Amino acid sequence: MNVLSQYAQHMLESYSNSPRGKYVSLFIVRRVESEAIFRTEGSGEPLNKEFVHAGGDASSPVIQRVVISKRKQTAVERRTGRELLRRLNLLFATKEGVCSLNANQPCEKCIDCMVYGYAAGGGGAQRSRVITDDAFSLHPAPLITDKKMFNAPFDNSSPWLPEKEGSDKGKRMTGLGADEYVRPEALFLDIETMRDLTPGELQYALGNVLRSSRYGAIASRIGKVRNSLVGIAFSDCELFSNLELTQHSYDLLRGGSADLDFPLSDTAAVQAVRESIQALRRRVMGQVTMLDADTTHALVAELSDLYANEDALRSGLRETTRGYGRGLPDNA
Ligand SMILES: [Zn+2]
Numbered sequence: 001m002n003v004l005s006q007y008a009q010h011m012l013e014s015y016s017n018s019p020r021g022k023y024v025s026l027f028i029v030r031r032v033e034s035e036a037i038f039r040t041e042g043s044g045e046p047l048n049k050e051f052v053h054a055g056g057d058a059s060s061p062v063i064q065r066v067v068i069s070k071r072k073q074t075a076v077e078r079r080t081g082r083e084l085l086r087r088l089n090l091l092f093a094t095k096e097g098v099c100s101l102n103a104n105q106p107c108e109k110c111i112d113c114m115v116y117g118y119a120a121g122g123g124g125a126q127r128s129r130v131i132t133d134d135a136f137s138l139h140p141a142p143l144i145t146d147k148k149m150f151n152a153p154f155d156n157s158s159p160w161l162p163e164k165e166g167s168d169k170g171k172r173m174t175g176l177g178a179d180e181y182v183r184p185e186a187l188f189l190d191i192e193t194m195r196d197l198t199p200g201e202l203q204y205a206l207g208n209v210l211r212s213s214r215y216g217a218i219a220s221r222i223g224k225v226r227n228s229l230v231g232i233a234f235s236d237c238e239l240f241s242n243l244e245l246t247q248h249s250y251d252l253l254r255g256g257s258a259d260l261d262f263p264l265s266d267t268a269a270v271q272a273v274r275e276s277i278q279a280l281r282r283r284v285m286g287q288v289t290m291l292d293a294d295t296t297h298a299l300v301a302e303l304s305d306l307y308a309n310e311d312a313l314r315s316g317l318r319e320t321t322r323g324y325g326r327g328l329p330d331n332a
Helices: 070-087 111-116 163-168 199-211 242-254 266-281 293-308 310-322
Strands: 023-032 049-053 062-068 135-137 145-148 179-182 187-195 225-235 288-290
Touching: 023 199, 023 266, 049 242, 062 187, 070 111, 070 199, 111 199, 111 310, 135 242, 187 199, 187 242, 199 225, 199 293, 199 310, 225 266, 225 293, 242 266, 266 288, 293 310
Parallel strands: none
Antiparallel strands: 023 187, 023 225, 049 062, 062 135, 135 187, 145 179, 225 288
């Protein structure tokens, strides 16, 4: 980890339970690559949307933007990470099996539990060190959405109404309406802020972001997303919000025209996001160390080499797990 080690002073040498105020902000462009529906799992609700100002100025018109909820983003990325930990036997046993989020049986010792947090039934708790926020579409909702019929009516891929629907329990769905979806090439801007991570934990969490690609409704087989890391900053405080970044980038891209083009070229969008980060950074009251575009690329390349090398990856994750001082799972 040649690139990351140059920034070691901005991370923790070893895990600590007390806040140290060392923040890493990942600037991510999430690009939708297939028709996608973002909504609360299993809710049957329509797309999540919010009314917000189009640009950064108070006189800017109010528009509706599509939202990917912070819960959705973290849930998907945790799932990606836990798949890897499970494969490498780095999830610890619990009374009733193995560390599991679905069964609310956190082991309280694996990297996932320690980085993303847990609240155990027995009273143990660890606050998440990954701070996320709802991500907004760069474009107004009407430009990037459309309606059509989809096959899987529920997120669990069952054609039956879920049990919680009460009197309709177990009733087969008929006469489905059309679902509103997000069109391919829609862009969402997102800052994931991570607090007090060791370099090993950052490699894990960043790997989860870059390796996650399905953010749509589970099992509906729609909602492919490509995450690109367009910048990374180390700082002693949190920086600015997803909404500010989205609005500022919108203003830059729109220029004098009535509205944004759709789809936008990746290059233009990334350039605008980078310029916006530089502009918004001036409002931050604190110390910020920003990686330039080349260094960010080099870091992503380094990470991609690591994930391609199973032995190196396994040994790094084992070391990070041992760093919590509770050894390794018996079968690791
Ligand atoms: Zn765990």
